[in-house]
Amino acid sequence: MTGADDFDAALRQEAQRWLTVRTNDGQTPISSDELLDFSIDGNPFRLMDAQRGIRKPRQLTSALSIRTVYSADADSRPYADEVGSDGLLRYKWRGDDPNHAENRALREAMRQGVPLIWFFGIAQGVYKPIYPIYLLWEEPEHQQFVIDPDVARGIVSPGDTVEEHVRRYILRETRHRLHQPVFRATVLRAYEKRCAVCALRHEQLLDAAHIIPDREEAGIAAVRNGLALCKIHHAAYDCLVLGIRPDLVVEIRADLLEEIDGPMLEHGLKGRHGQALMALPRIRAERPDRDLLEERYAAFRAAG
Template sequence: MPDVWPEATQDALRAAAIRWLAVRTNDGLDALTSEEIAEFTFGGQGFRLMDPQRGIRKPRQFTAALSIRTTYRPAGADRPYDDDLGPDGLVRYKWRGGDPDHPENRALREAMLRRVPLIWFWGVGPALYKPVYPVYLIGEEVAQQQFVVATDGLQHLQATESPMEEVLRRYLRQETYRRLHQPVFRSMVMRAYESRCAVCQLRHSPLLDAAHIVEDRHERGIASVRNGLALCKIHHAAYDVGILGLTPELRVEVRADILGEVDGPLLEHGIKKLHGRPLMVVPRRRADRPDPELLQIHYERFRAS
């Protein structure tokens, strides 16, 4: 093929990469290592989707950027995306350096002008990334040296002065959280708990959730691994509705009326027998373990119920 591929071929690779990532990540549930991301092929040849050294990947065969990357930040830098969310509910991605004509910034600008889909590799651990796809660049803020990123097609809609504008902005914030921040939170929690339910050790990723100890609408409900628990869907539901609680010492408690209830084997063995037991899975790194203060907030609410 020539050095620069026809646009149709570039678009075909983008589509193939997104389909491949959907399969490899369990339809967006799981994170991938750098080595796993490097296994992508197109036309029988290996093709790098992510630049291991730079934040912006613009293959020589392309006229526009293919992917962007946000590096992992270790404990002590909770909510690394705070500064990236604008007042309109959309995410921002910074230029490479301060030069608007840097080749990588031009590659992002071309992706914006062509409205082609990009892949955002968000670091959730050392050499571990949560791919978010597709995302689109829908504007550039030169004074702030950044691009405006949409994580959903509806975010291409322009804001107006109508009474619906604030409703639209609230919706966009919710969609941004669902499409970007929540999956990143999930990947960080799954990494910490080695993709196992903290209560029962179930390992099947599609059956696991990243549960908030304190819900995200609470003033302390940050999307940090220390506010997270890896729970299977049954135990997540039981935790959320107050059937199951967790003490600050990481011991499981079951609501008193449930302990006296007679039902089938799921309740008997899957819920009631957990009462008084310690968590079966606790993060190896102390910095990833549940925050006792957050556990206390939820536990007091559980006891009150």
């Protein structure tokens, strides 16, 4: 192994270790400014390119990281248009030239089988790092690479017909390793770490809830299909005990309003009936989508 190979391996390992510490084991997003704090061997080192989607340092022979910028208007899962029939993710070339330097850098990372970092935008200049990810193969006809968040290596090969149980496994693990962390970070950031129903601020007690569940076609992983909810209100929302009208007013199922129980039912649920949401994103494009709320509210009404 050459000195350059040693540095490459050490850099990738140290970068992932540093990100784990700085993001509290993935719980806290990181800003582009904070990323400038990283150094190796006492020297500052950029982990993410400030202008480009692909970071290929001059000291390395292949790419180190890729980046997806945040858009509040996204109307699909972060990777919805990039999932193949095998359940794996895709990442587009830079431009349409296969020999562009950044595409060559990704191709070399694929050839070497080295781990990369995916900086997924959850706000302007704020990212959720996903790592390690690997490039499995290239699809030149679609101008893209196949990405694996360390799930499918050794399980699938290019051109294979993937059995349904394998595809379900890949999708489930990818959702766990990429979709859920990105969705949670995006929603909690938009709601300023407050429960939409009761304004509870303790992050450990908050979830990112889907208005329409992600297993359904309309269950997009965009912030407008999300609500920051404390665990009790999330559970109540999921089981249709609690509903949210399209005008952002809370309702509690009629039979529970007749029950007599302890303070949680009395104040935590019944007390919110007919009340407006207490926390909403400041950015209008990040607020709950009225059509999605209406669809879910119809299910709540039917359950009652």
